[in-house]
Structure formats: C-alpha cells, structure tokens
Amino acid sequence: MDAASAIRAARRRAGLTQGALAGRAGTSQATVSAYESGRKQPSVATLDRLLAAAGSRLTVEPAERPLVTVGESQLVKAGHGLMEVLALAEALPTRHERRLRYPRLAQRAA
Helix, strand or coil: CCCCHHHHHHHHHHCCCCCCCCCCCHHHHHHHHHHHCCCCCCCCCHHHHHHHHHCCCCCCCCCCCCCCCCCHHHHHHHHHHHHHHHHHHCCCCCCCCCCCCCCCCCCCCC
8 A cells, every 4th residue: 555545545534624634634625635646755753643633544564575586597597687787897997088089970972
C-alpha cells in the first residue's frame, strides 16, 4: 500500500473529511488532498502524524519473501560489466593537460 492509499483508507475508517483530518494533524485540507491524490509525497514523520490523527498507526513488518531476487547469472553479468568499466577507467589519462585538444573534424561538403 502506498502513502496516498494509506492516508485515504485511515481517514475513511475514522469517518473524517479531509478538512477534519487536516485540522487534527495541523495541516491544510489542500495538503491532505495532495497527499491522497499522490501529487505530493509526505515524509515518514508527516505520514505518521496524519495516520495518528486518523487513529491509525504506521508500522514496519518484515516481508514474507525478498522483494528482489538476483540470480547468479545476473551477478556474473554485472561483475563483467564492472570489470569493463574499471578497465576503461584505468585506460584514461591520470594527468590532465593544461590545454584541451580536440580531434579535427572532417569538413562536410557544401
């Protein structure tokens, strides 16, 4: 559940209007509306304050399973990519010249 849905659900469970929730939480109705519509994202502290004003609580629970699983082939591919980037970085000059030089560009026929 995202922040917008959590705020809207808590407010509706409490039987509050956006204005009433805003009054309890010390903010404006327009701000509550922006949070509920997803136009703005509240900080964790603000989300906690809004949910508390609606009589709900913000909790963190462990996930049943990892949200992202990475296979060994993906790790190997990423490792090879990293090695290529590091090799390229080693090939770059470590001392910069005082004056930038650019390669000559071929003249285009008019």
